[in-house]
Amino acid sequence: MKKILLSVLTMGSLMSVQGALVQYSVTLDGLSESPVNASPGFGSGTVNYDNVTHSLQIQVSFSGLTGTTTASHIHAGTAAPFAGTAGVATTTPYFAGFPIGVSSGSYSTTLDLTLASSWNGAYITANGGTTSGAETALGTAMADGKAYWNIHSTTFGGGEIRGFLVPVPEPSTIALAGLGTLGIAGSAWNRRRINKS
Amino acid sequence: MYLVRTCVCWWIFSIILALRAAEALAHEEVVILVGRSAAGEIKLDLDFAQPIELPASVFPGISGHATGEVALHSTILDDATNDFFQLSNAADFRFILVAKDSGVEVWNDTGSGYMGIGETFYVGAFPFDTHPVWNIVNGTQGNVYWLTLKLRDLNGVYPDSAPFALSFTPSPPPPKVSITQVDPQHATLSWTTNAANWNLQSAISLTTNWESVTNIPATAGADFSLTITLDRPQQFFRLHRE
Missing domain, CATH: 2.60.40 (Immunoglobulin-like)
Structure with a gap:
């Protein structure tokens, strides 16, 4: 039984490491800004990173900004996870076609990470001078909780709402977590049964 | 016949959408x-x-x-x-x-x-x-x-x-592209020759990459003019500043 469980765990780990698509969710608000602000604005979105096709599929919806949008991009990587600020990683001043001059809106696109135009030039330079270096750095920052999506507005030049990218557990990870929980519960039940007898 | 008319109308509708997109200024860092x-x-x-x-x-x-x-x-x-x-x-x-x-x-x-x-x-x-x-x-x-x-x-x-x-x-106002349907299979795009550093681009949808139109336009008075064949379900055009 132990051998079977170990095999399942090992297989799950390998699937997790080799998976091409890494999914992140993002919740943007003023409380997550640095410095914190009292904006009632809110946004949510997803970022799907494919390390085989070298693409970043991004999507966001936002509303309730006190100002109107002036810029938006993903920053990486902060010194510590889920805190602080970092330089701009993606296209400046904003993603192509991002809605500017609005207090609510939605946006989605897929960035080709092999193109220099998908990046802030300085971010490429800071990471070996190649788009692949920039991609590796951003991929690591996202995985480590050190990348955030910021939306700047006319009332908050440094950003009205932002949110760190949070990994979305893969179905295999959820299944493994469930399996682990079941295993712990089963072990506890078995110990209790032995103690009673 | 009805199908052909529907297709032409949809095509023109797509072009009109594209012309609006063309008004957006290219942004530089x-x-x-x-x-x-x-x-x-x-x-x-x-x-x-x-x-x-x-x-x-x-x-x-x-x-x-x-x-x-x-x-x-x-x-x-x-x-x-x-x-x-x-x-x-x-x-x-x-x-x-x-x-x-x-x-x-x-x-x-x-x-x-x-x-x-x-x-x-x-x-x-x-x-x-x-x-x-x-x-x-x-x-x-x-x-x-x-x-x-x-x-x-x-x-x-x-x-x-x-x-x-x-x-x-x-900034001077961005140049605009206009379109005239020549016949059911052709339309002519035109824009001012004063639009220095602006290039015509096309895309098959607004979510795909824009590509430069390499066909050389004719000059008619103060305008560039380019006749295109209506051979796709939809196509978008814009002027993009270099």
Whole structure:
């Protein structure tokens, strides 16, 4: 039984490491800004990173900004996870076609990470001078909780709402977590049964 | 016959959508890069063309020409060759409006009004990225308007920067593409020959990449003219500034 469980765990780990698509969710608000602000604005979105096709599929919806949008991009990587600020990683001043001059809106696109135009030039330079270096750095920052999506507005030049990218557990990870929980519960039940007898 | 008519109508509808997209200005990176010298002085890298063209404002409540695209970034590189290094994160920056021409403004950091002379704008600690709104309120086409600023570190790690000047000019209105259906299979696109540095691009949808149209347009009076074949379910066109 132990051998079977170990095999399942090992297989799950390998699937997790080799998976091409890494999914992140993002919740943007003023409380997550640095410095914190009292904006009632809110946004949510997803970022799907494919390390085989070298693409970043991004999507966001936002509303309730006190100002109107002036810029938006993903920053990486902060010194510590889920805190602080970092330089701009993606296209400046904003993603192509991002809605500017609005207090609510939605946006989605897929960035080709092999193109220099998908990046802030300085971010490429800071990471070996190649788009692949920039991609590796951003991929690591996202995985480590050190990348955030910021939306700047006319009332908050440094950003009205932002949110760190949070990994979305893969179905295999959820299944493994469930399996682990079941295993712990089963072990506890078995110990209790032995103690009673 | 009904199907053909429907297809042509849909095609033309797509073209009209594209023409609206064509009105958007291409945007270029304009960054005021902030660093320090080895001697501990604030340095600025203004490596962009001036005057900066401001497009017609798209911001409700902000009239004239305006943009939030001109940003202040702290450098994320150490460049010993140019004596330009990353800032200390112990510093806390503001920029100060030192002087300005009549007709040009920069909005304050709460968006509640124009900055006054001597007023400060929050920039923050390294690393920073802030996008003030630069605004020519009452501008004349062709005129240049100047703002003079300087950076201050409230924590005293660095002395004030030397004053630096930014110049702005109202952007001319973007050229427009017009379309005329010649027959059910052809349409003609035309745009002004005055649109220097603007290239015709096309895409099969608004979410795919735009590609340059390599067909050479004819010149008819003051316009470029290009006849296209209506052989796709939809196609989008725009003029893109180089």
